[in-house]
Amino acid sequence: MLAIDFRSGLTPVRFGWSPLAEIAASLRLTSGHHRPAWLNRWWCEARPDLAVASLGLLAELVPVRGYAPDFLTPQPAPGGPVLEDELHALVRTPLDLIEAELMALVAGAPDVGVPAVPRPLAQRTIDKRGTDGFVEAVAAQAAEYWKLVMAPSWPAVRSAMDRDLDRRARALAETGLAATLGGLSDEMAWREGLLMIDKLPQGTYLATAEAGVHCLASVFVADGLVTGAAPDGSFQVQYPARGRGAAWERPSPPARPALAALVGGLRAELLAGLQHPATTLDLAQRHHASPSTVSYHLGILHRAGLLERSREGKEVRYRRSAIGAALTT
DSSP: OEEEEOTTSOOOEEEEOOHHHHHHHHHHHHHSSOOOGGGHHHHHHHHHHHHHOOOHHHHHHSOSSSOOOGGGSOOOOSSSOOHHHHHHHHHTSOHHHHHHHHHHHHHOBGGGTBOOOOOHHHHHHHHTTOOTTHHHHHHHHHHHHIIIIIGGGHHHHHHHHHHHHHHHHHHHHHHOHHHHHHTSOTTEEEETTEEEETTOSSSOEEEEOTTOEEEEEESSOOSSOEEEEOTTSOEEEEEEOTTGGGGGOOOOOOOOHHHHHHHOHHHHHHHHHTTSOBOHHHHHHHTTOOHHHHHHHHHHHHHTTSEEEEEETTEEEEEEOHHHHHHHO
16 A cells, blocks of 8 residues: 655645556556456557567566556656657666666565566666666667557547546546545545555555656556656656547447437437447547436436446446347447
8 A cells, every 4th residue: 555645735736648658558458468358459459560569678677567667657748748758858867766776676576565577688787787778778669669559549549538637627626636636546545635545465655745746647557556756756646547448449330310210319329339338428528418418318228228337446337238239230
């Protein structure tokens, strides 16, 4: 458990996103055997490009679970950072900091249950006692990964993250900072001025963050959170963007005129657009309608047996039933 202390009242909080942080988060998913269902389309499209990419060093730095060096995710610039600027910040990382974080990666973190695993490229760098050219090679591999795997889908990814940030801005205005931070993930909670993050398997680690907390939306973070600390004492918290599955959806086919005549125009569009499970908020944004209006029509479709619904954490997702699917084909 990581507890970030806000009780001084001086902690600045920023929301945003980071291309380099998305590279790291997506690499965790490509390295593992479990991928969320809503990422299947991205994975199928990205896999052929991954096969030809030279990512040995970069992949080694981003394990499926556990610690990844914080120098991989420098603080994002305000106003929508671009990858080139973040890579420039990456290569300017002090060499002593790179070496210290590489040693932490190779050693693992046995005190919190994260075992050491073989990192031959990182170990070789430490043994040579020199990181000259190391971070430049990391940046070059990140740029290659971006070009082959991330760039084709980046407009949709950025759009999904921007929609999430709009939600957070409304939440801040309507419910305040404590409720907004506590609602970022099922693994986060606000307790008497402490932001509790259920990240570490053993013990509770109290950290002050008077230098600030950067909350980064991500379409590649599924259930867990990625946290990191910057040299100035600020923290980064990468959380799952709401509606992130919509980044991989194709445009909805137009509703058939006969179906619209039967159930109504918006209901027909909702039914035709539910090729993949979606929440009320996702559908409201997609169809440019208010959440209350969409909820009303979803309820009618559900009672008519055309939709099924299921709960995933705090979200309710709708999908077409067999009858609903038959009506749209």
